[in-house]
Amino acid sequence: MDLKVKILKTKTEITLPVNKGSLIITKGKNQSIPTNGIALYLNDGKLAGIQTPPTKVQRTILIMPAWDLESDYLFRSFAEAASENGLNLKQGSDVKIPGSQLKVVQDFRELIMAILGGLGFDLFGTPKKKFKGKPRHRWTKAVSQIAFKVDHDGSHATVYWQKRNEMLIKAGAVMKPQPELNKDGSLGFSARFAEQLRSEHTDAVENSVTTKDIVLKSVNEVGLFLYFGGTNSWLVLKDAAGKSINEWTVVKG
Known part of the structure; x- marks a missing residue:
């Protein structure tokens, strides 16, 4: 932020x-x-x-x-x-x-x-x-080689945590077209932030499908960009065996 x-x-x-x-x-x-x-x-x-x-x-x-x-x-x-x-x-x-x-x-x-x-x-x-605060996650070179898949709320993508502050979304990712609205028809804070994030990459998106690789800063930004957030994205991104990126990287104790 x-x-x-x-x-x-x-x-x-x-x-x-x-x-x-x-x-x-x-x-x-x-x-x-x-x-x-x-x-x-x-x-x-x-x-x-x-x-x-x-x-x-x-x-x-x-x-x-x-x-x-x-x-x-x-x-x-x-x-x-x-x-x-x-x-x-x-x-x-x-x-x-x-x-x-x-x-x-x-x-x-x-x-x-x-x-x-x-x-x-x-x-x-x-x-x-x-205190149920946010858990800490640790990036490693080994994790950077894992292809994490997204299959959530109509969104599909392959994501790599390639560097400590870089999440790579591979071209061809399918994005959720529209966010959920508040009861009064307005956009929530997360949706507005996601819209701003998407506006920064309009040249790499066509008909809600990415045409180029896109680099974001965090797992949360990936979730906002692909499906407007609304859930814990650390549990959404999973490897081929179904192991979440949270399980791979969370710091315990």
Whole structure:
């Protein structure tokens, strides 16, 4: 994920991808909340308040989503996630998230969580032994020689993990033509990212079939490019014997 980051003396500003909005991270209490935004207040790296700051605040994270996502819905989504993780925070507004917006809001919240997780923030203070984070995978020269097949959701391809940060999709790969839409007819975050990824390789695709070898950066990008994601692609790519790329490369222990 490519992010535009500006580190200043008193704050860090992050521009989210695909015009999704921005984040501002500051030390201490920041009560200047934009109209279409929410504030997360942290103590000891853990979420301690949303919108209404607790007595002690070590860090503030201001989230400003794009104009088409209501901040009240995002507030509710973070409050519910906090409650599910055992944090007793004031819930604030009793606004309900419409069914048509639920997936959009959840996708955006997961995007924020992924970014903050990458920066070292564990908002809910989940114990490490219970944290079901992404497993680590190790590339090897031996793995680079294996032809991994994709047969998922109408997509068919042969893929090689040829270098540490290079996934090669062989020419002739069949791509899923259209993504699934949200209930309101809009594209989810993953689908929008996949569309952007596909637009970068239009010269190598004809009628949803690749005409040239295509190199991407990761297994996840391969899944987005071929079938718009929606599943764990580490389990989708399999060798001729049915052994997944996850089984070949996951680091155990």
